[in-house]
Amino acid sequence: MNKEGTAEKKDEREEIKILAFLCNWCSYAGADLAGVSRLQYPAKVLDVRVMCTGTVSPYFIIKAFQEGIDGVLVAGCHIGDCHYLKGNYMTAKRMRFLKEALNVFGIEKERLRLEWVSAAEGEKFASVIRDFTEQIKALGPSPLRKDREEVAKV
Amino acid sequence: MKEYSYFPGCSQGSSAREYGESAIVAARELGIELAELEDWNCCGASSAHMTNHLLSVALPARDLSIAQNAGGDLVVVCAACYNRLKLAQKEMKENPQLAAQVEKIIGADPRFSGEIRHLLDVIMDSLDLDELKSRVKKPLSELKPVSYYGCLMARPKGLLEEVNYENPEKMDKLLAALGAEVKPWSYKTDCCGGSLSLTRTDVVVRLVNRLYEAAEEAGANCIVTACPMCLANLEMRQAEGTLQFKVVHEIPVFFFTELIVLALGNPRAEEWLGKHLVNPRPLLKKAGLAS
Amino acid sequence: MATKRKGKKDDTVDRAARNATKESPSSATEEETEKAIVEPEKEGEGLLGAVMVVGGGVSGIQASLDLVNLGYKVYLVDSGPSIGGVMGMLDKTFPTNECSMCILSPKMVEVASNDNIEVITLAEVEGIEGEKGDFTVTLKVKPRYVDVNKCTGCGDCTAKCPVKVPDPYNAGLSFTRNIRVPFPQAVPGAAFIDPLTCRYFTKGKCQNCVKVCQAKAIDFDQKEHSREVKVGAVILAAGFSPFDPRLKPEYGYGVYPNVITSLEFERILGANGPTSGHLVRPSDGKEVQKLAFIQCVGSRDTTVKRDYCSSVCCMYATKQSLIAKEHLPTVQPTIFYIDIRAYGKDFERYYQNAAKRQGVRYIRGLVSGIRERQRSKNLLLRYLDEKGCMQEEEFDMVVLSIGLEPPRGIKPELGISLDSFGFIQSEPFESFQTIREGVMVCGAGQEPRDIPDSVTQASAAAGKASQLLHSKRYSLLTHAEYPPEKDVSGEPPRVGVIICRCGSNIGGFVNVPEVVEYAKTLPDVVFAEERIYACSQDAQEWIRQIVRERNLNRLVVASCTPRTHQPLFQETLRTAGINKYLFEMANIREHCSWVHMQEPEEGTRKARYLVKMAVEKARLLQPLAEGESEVVPKALVLGGGIAGMNAALALANSGFPVFLVEKEEELGGTARNIRISQHGEDVKIYLSDLIDKVEREPLITVFKSSKLVELGGFVGKFQSLIRDADGRETLLEHGVVIVATGGKIHQTDEYLYGNDPRVLTQWELEDALSNGELPERNIERVVMIQCVGSRDDEHPWCSKVCCTEAVKNAIKLKESFPATDVYILYRDIRTYGFREELYQRAREMGITFVRFEDGHKPQVRRVGEKLQVLVDDAALMGERIAINTDLLVLSVGIMPNEDNRELAPMLKVPLNADGFFLEAHMKLRPVDFSTDGIFVCGLAHAPKSIDESINQAVAAAARAETILSKEKIITEGIVARVAEELCSGCRACVQLCPFEAISFDQDRKVAVVNRSLCKGCGTCTAVCTAGANVIQGFRFDQIIKQIEAAGKAWSG
Amino acid sequence: MIHTLSTSLDREIEERSGEKARLCYQCGKCSTGCLFNFAMDILPHQVMKLIQYGQKERLLSSGTIWICASCETCSVRCPNGIEVSRVIDTLREMALREGVKPAHKSIPLFHRCFLGNIAATGRISEPILMGSYKTLSGDLFSDIGLAFNMLAKGKIKIIPEVMRRREEVRKIFKETKK
Ligand SMILES: Cc1cc2nc3c(=O)[nH]c(=O)nc-3n(C[C@H](O)[C@H](O)[C@H](O)COP(=O)(O)OP(=O)(O)OC[C@H]3O[C@@H](n4cnc5c(N)ncnc54)[C@H](O)[C@@H]3O)c2cc1C
Ligand SMILES: Cc1cc2nc3c(=O)[nH]c(=O)nc-3n(C[C@H](O)[C@H](O)[C@H](O)COP(=O)(O)OP(=O)(O)OC[C@H]3O[C@@H](n4cnc5c(N)ncnc54)[C@H](O)[C@@H]3O)c2cc1C
Ligand code: SF4
């Protein structure tokens, strides 16, 4: 029983967590549509609504990894569809840079994902989450998180 | 028994005798009596129509005045005659000046107040398909025909009594009721080459070959038509296609009336089988419809 | 059937509302929170401040939104079960390829949540009695059998309904059930029952839906009834019906499964369509590789009595080809066409890009008919290749570009008239005005037109209604009255959490009691409870009560999506005396219960953390003030052409003073050169009438020989400096600017123009024609050359008007001199819409059209007495034709005004690559700029005809009026703010703001946000290295708290 | 190269047939639907164009007017409602009337034989028709096997069927020649 208990505990610790920043106008709406269409995807994802992906600061992403998130998704309108003209364009630029920077922190750059999901793309949203969850599962918990847990133990 | 005036047309006495004869027999089987118009003349067919418009109206006009005397509706089996007679009637109706001119020429009132109808339409309208089904003695179940109207019956718009002049369906329905496995195809109203048969045989061979290819592609084992010219072109030019395009087609061609007679078990159907240039016996034998 | 369950989003404070608030004592009783109707004023007796809009497509939606913003109560009637029209079915839209639903659905939500728009579905207009300003409209309302106020759109009934029906939303390509919500984004988002197919109605038993509907929304007792509505004006926006391709039997639609209509194809392309955007064909679900489009099916066709061009199909076929390639790069689209009509703004570029770079194959010449291969169900098409050789090619699928037909159910008995095709007839220069005063028209129901043109006309129609009813503005609007806002700034957070079950939608999958218990453990949460339907009307009362009783100062609702429901709860909170920004939502339905139905435990766990994240954020929420700025109710119009004058008059008619600035000595602009309109009306008379009206209008001040030299301020309060020819300067103050500075004619030296007196422009011909300067015996023959200075490398746009102009002048010429032969040398004839009738008439009259290929411009030389034009005739495979002529007329193009280069930076608005002004949004905001308070119309925007310029002018005026009619502009609370003490002065944000809302204060060396310009996107905050720039409502610390809460998930 | 253009041919055709070639906007449906186009020197839509340009000689001496089998596919498909086949019939008639040398001489010859046969007996008799056509065209030997075959199958009646009041038919021929 004790053994089982620890196994369960371990499982829980091994269990991954994904944080998604969704822009209000396209991707959040796309996620809504996935819901309305009852498309199923794994429940490992929590989302934060922002008005525009342009507002997602690199700091948020680093903070998320520090807090023990294993994968971060940033999803916004397709290029050219931005409600605010070019916010997503800025984001794309910033994310490219950030992916490289993550390596420096010892985080695989696959843990950060940028996707364009329109309000009509419920199916795309669901499949992005499915795919990303698989990918992060394969990568396992974030190295940062392990560090933190280690530190906490010590 | 319903009686109609009947315009046989030239070829039904000679090159399409099987059509002329089977039409009368089939009609009678289905309760329709066809009374031949007295002393009718050739409608002029394509040649008149293509070279002298007035002639192409005046020739059938004489037949129409005879039909007017006979009274009632006029039934036609040949697609070309049907086309010419019907268009002459229509043109004169729409153009009284033309009618007057023609009246002078033929020396009789050319206005025909009856309806000119193709035998296929007459049969399909007077028939209850379920009843027909029950009367079938030899179901054509091994036959996989495609229906072929050709252009003369289907055009111009409004000639056919069916709404969809691009994809008429009466013949399909009739054949299906006789037990055949009718194949859909997109060539029902394509032209067979018409009167170019003797003069530009090359052109006709090409068109006919195309039809055979399409029929085969559609999975058909025979073609059924209502036009003597189509049948003649299809049969005459089948072998030539073999030479020119290096493919062998062996697809018999029937008049729809022959198949009615055959399916209803009337032995006279046998008589006409020998008249086909493409021998239908092997197919019918295989289908258990002929000995 | 009212749809009034959503909250209202009121971002305006208007005069009438203010008066009303002043008069009533402001103690927060419950009655007070009820809506109060303001008594109509005495002036303008007999007019009603309400408008009915018939048809809820994009044009009807735009008209409705404009009308409420202009201060009128709106009844939006649709014959279907939801608004949205055809645009709601489209996948993407040309020429920007934007997602159609993404841009439409926010507008639909806006309609749904506005208290002053009553949506009446399943209804048709039976009669319109009375006079303009005071109509009584009789509606026939069909029963929906579902109470829209109760239905939550959960879809439980659909799952249990035994009757399968083809889904009209998917153009019949897929099946749905008899009872259903029409489509996910439908407004109202409620189910309906079609009695014709319902088993209960046809067989007398079933009622499965009644059994499963927890909201008790189904009501089989509803009856068809008629209803009378009193309004001051009516706008007909009934759109179009698609052509039935069975009428062209040669294409085998309905016989061959892989021949489909463009509307069906649009659904196949749709990510939310029957195949989820996979490019597969109906017969066997096989991926499509070879795809063909056949144009003009049911358009430009005498034999089916559609002698008009449907205007949009050339472009949508191009769009569908591009999108198909986007979905499946290997697909090979081919478009068979007669003329490619890429006439609108940026259309030519779109078409050229598709043809030259994206591999869309365009083949001129229609296929005559379609044949099918029986085994593969592939389709055989015969066409002539560019060498004139016959080809037969197999395609996997064929799309028929079906035309647009008149709407159904709009009849002359309504006092209007229909044209010979059945479209709603309108006045020659004012296409939005029917023959009946007070009844306006817009959208594709008046003439086939695309979305931007429909939207433009909708605004124009709304503006016209306002000109009629402006004295009754606000008289019938309902206004919420708010108790004073409680100051909670000093208090510690007291968070209330409401968890909604949504019947079983949430409750069936998420363990709601568990989430409630969990919520109670969260910091600062003083109240947590569940509710079966949190959005129902009685729940709002309950919320107000607990907010008061429990002394809550933050509210979290865990239910469905904030995109539709946040405004409602914010409104409720506000009526409870709490600032509406102290509210947060957790979406545990769309983002949780519905997508994790198979793992309820994990779903419940996720719901807990979604609630926790919301609570964490809520604890940090601060009340935000909505900004207010004054509006100077005056307008500045730049340019005194037809567009500028119409805009000025429209505003003056609605009671607003206008400054009209014209740089020339006289008004009139380009139109002074045009004699006859396409409808044959005398433009000179129209123009002099117009100038006369403008000059006599006391509310319009005309500044001639003047130009704008400087513009300051922002929406509501601009200051502009204008200078006249003598250098005199005037400073003007106004709330809006309308840019109508026009365009100009292309100056050419091609084809001996300027070198030989027999070579004229169309304008010169028109002049000569109307002055009688053309002696008949000298002109046996006239040749016209099209596209002079258009559609070439230097000018990659179509000038839109010149095909019609040439045809029009040719007809005029032929009427005056029947013996004269006229030849028009062209590349494509672009007589779109009803202009096609002119083209047809020209051919009928014997005017000869000669087509030449791109890159084969005609040559002109002098031969003896005559001019000789040599042209390589494309129809004859490039055979050269020599035409000796007495006159050569050039159809020269329209160029942008050079002044634009100088105006654009002054107004802080963009130009496109061609030098025309670039509007805020090509599709849905065709006359707005992204800079608030500035509008555009006429040739300044793009080439267009007179009537189109007038449409746009009246539309721009109406859009401007939505601002001028407000006393104050209320700006969103969610805007950026720079904490000056932290700002390092790096100016990163200043450069990045897409709306130029941040400026740099040179004295204090800090960035400053102008909250009137800021749109709250947050781009600036992401780059601020000092963390000085924050976006209210999405503050850094708030998001960090959400991240932290998420980080602790699954374990804490 | 086309030098002289005129609109008179279009009017002449309209007078004779009621069809207005000038309405044609070159959609090409007539040509793409024509099953005989491979044998034509001028495609049907180009016929319309050349009528608009008044190129009478070129049209009357074209092969197209003889190759066209009057199947009317073009006519039912034309979105401008032009009966293209009727226009071609008219051109053919004009060519005969004006004695233009036909591009495919066998075809008018066949029609002449066909009509001659009717004029003589009131009805068509295949042996007579074939005989006359074969003799006059000099193409004696093609189809000879076919003829024997048909004869053997009783498809060709040696003794032609003749109508009684032949003079009435002959009168029609005489009157319509005028
Ligand atoms: C296949 C296809 C693709 C297209 N693609 C594009 C594109 O990419 N870009 C573009 O700009 N345009 C495109 N269009 C054109 C576009 O659809 C129209 O411009 C637009 O829909 C017109 O909007 P509307 O509001 O006038 O009419 P509609 O969208 O037709 O809406 C009319 C509304 O009125 C209702 N109604 C009808 N009759 C009545 C009545 N009697 N009483 C009450 N209500 C009534 C209807 O139910 C409907 O809701 C496309 C069209 C088609 C067919
Ligand atoms: C060559 C050509 C042919 C046309 N043919 C036709 C046709 O046949 N049929 C048809 O319906 N339409 C035609 N049009 C279009 C038609 O002329 C316009 O749609 C219509 O006149 C509306 O124009 P507008 O008011 O937008 O611009 P304009 O008529 O160009 O007016 C703009 C006004 O602004 C003034 N202005 C410019 N810059 C400034 C500034 N900086 N400050 C102050 N004032 C300024 C100008 O002096 C002018 O008076 C044609 C246009 C052109 C160019
Ligand atoms: S079950 Fe009831 S609440 Fe749900 S969609 Fe159907 S009618 Fe509406």
Ligand code: SF4
């Ligand atoms: S009563 Fe009608 S709508 Fe309801 S479930 Fe039965 S068939 Fe469907």
Ligand code: SF4
């Ligand atoms: S020409 Fe007109 S009707 Fe034809 S496809 Fe193009 S836009 Fe549609």
Ligand code: SF4
């Ligand atoms: S608030 Fe609750 S009841 Fe209303 S729709 Fe949203 S989840 Fe359903």
Ligand code: SF4
């Ligand atoms: S002439 Fe003018 S309207 Fe016609 S295609 Fe050329 S630029 Fe466009």
Ligand code: SF4
């Ligand atoms: S939030 Fe967006 S619009 Fe507002 S100042 Fe920042 S960047 Fe500009």
Ligand code: SF4
């Ligand atoms: S009538 Fe003549 S031109 Fe027309 S399709 Fe038939 S053969 Fe071709």
Ligand code: SF4
């Ligand atoms: S089908 Fe008619 S319009 Fe089209 S090219 Fe032929 S004649 Fe002209």
